[in-house]
Amino acid sequence: MSLDVSDEVEYEALPTNAGLGVNMLAGALAGITEHAVMFPVDMIKTRMxxxxxSPSAVYTGIGNAFTRISATEGxxxxxxxxxSVILGAGPAHAVHFGTYEAVKELTGGNRAGNHWASTSLAGAAATIASDALMNPFDVIKQRMQVHKSEFRSVFTCASTIYRNEGLSAFYxxxxxxxxMSVPFTAVQFTVYEQLKRLMNPTGEYSPxxxxxxxxxxxxxAAGVTxxxxxxxxxxxxxxxxxxPEIRRCRGIVDACRIILLRDGVRGFARGMSPRVxxxxxxxxxxxxxxxxxxxLIRE
Structure with a gap:
């Protein structure tokens, strides 16, 4: 079904709070679409x-990584x-957008005027909820993405991680x-809402x-985080x-120390280009x- 002029009028006439079910289903479909389309660039980001x-796993840029991976691994x-992303992204984004819209409505973010605090809070709450669901799928995804990964199946990867490292490895x-995600989402939603209001002050449906x-x-948000x-x-x-040192890493303090010692401050910018x-x-x-x-769902 396409959206013509009459659809846009109908869209504008609907209340801002579309209902939890609509927001969650829309979020799930959006999440799967987003991650599937951009997955190869995300894969290069992980590798970088x-x-x-191994020297064969060191890449100088996005183009270099894409060419070498395609040539040597197919x-x-x-x-x-x-x-793994498809399995996790649908439910996680459903929770994400559903929580975002619910908290924004609860805190008055849908009322007329500028409510940046409400959108920031809603974005942060959405991230806490969705990341709890998505984190294990993200771990599996990155284990499958690394150079010379032994895993080709999500379920084999998950069972191997659980057997060798326990449930804690997923979290x-x-x-x-x-x-990372709370400030990312707070910045993302705040910038999005502000730019959307600036570009489309009438609130009409505007792709x-x-x-x-x-x-x-x-x-x-990606650059900052x-x-x-x-x-x-x-x-x-x-x-x-x-x-051995990386395997013994227990948390963010250890991780940051290793990055700083091995690559200096510039190490914290690894993969920024493909991430952005x-x-x-x-x-x-x-x-x-x-x-x-x-x-579309409303219609």
Whole structure:
């Protein structure tokens, strides 16, 4: 079903709070779309952030990584682990957007005027809830993405991690993930809402406003939180590392110390380019998909 002029009028006439079910379903569809489309760039980001022991796993940039991975491992390697993201992204994004809209409504963010505190709080609450669900899937995804990964199946990877490292391995990075994701989401939602109001003050259904606002918001948030993402990747992939010091890493303090000692301050910027490149179009696509699916489901 396409959205014509009459659909836009109907969209505008609906209340801002569309209902929890609509928001959660729209969020799930948006999340799956976003992650699946941008997965190869996310894979390159993971490879660039890992402290590799083999020279063949050291990449100088996005183009270099893409060419070498495709040439030595085949193009399919760029999609290794995508099934984990698809399994987790739908439910996690459903919880994310559902929580966001519910908290924003509860704290008065849907009333007329500028309510940046409400959107920031709603974004942070949404992240805490969704990351609790998504973190294990993210660990599995990154274990499958690393250079020379032995895993080709989500379930084999999950069972091996559980058998060798226990349940805690799926959540060892959760505190770091929250330290990264709460400010990421708060910045993202705040920038998105402000830009959307600036570009579309009438509040009409505007795909262009959603795309531009979502893309810029994602890029800003990704750049600001990259240092914590580097630490998160180290924690999530440490179980597959042959480096004893990395395997002994227990939390964000140990991770940051290792990064600083081995690569200096610049180490915290590892993978920033593909991270920003991933989040700008993926966030633009996510918000466009979310607003579109929300309007479509309402219709």
């Amino acid at each position: 952030q890992v402290f590799a022991t 193009a399919r390697a760029l999609w290794r682990g995508v099934s 060892v990075s959760y505190p770091t993930t929250l330290m 262009l406003a959603h795309v531009v606002s979502g893309g810029l918001a994602g890029g800003v 990259t240092p914590l993402d580097v630490a998160k990747t180290l924690l999530q992939t440490k179980g597959g590392s042959s480096d 490149l991933t989040h700008m179009p993926s966030n633009a696509l996510s918000w466009l998909s979310y607003e579109f699916f929300k309007a």
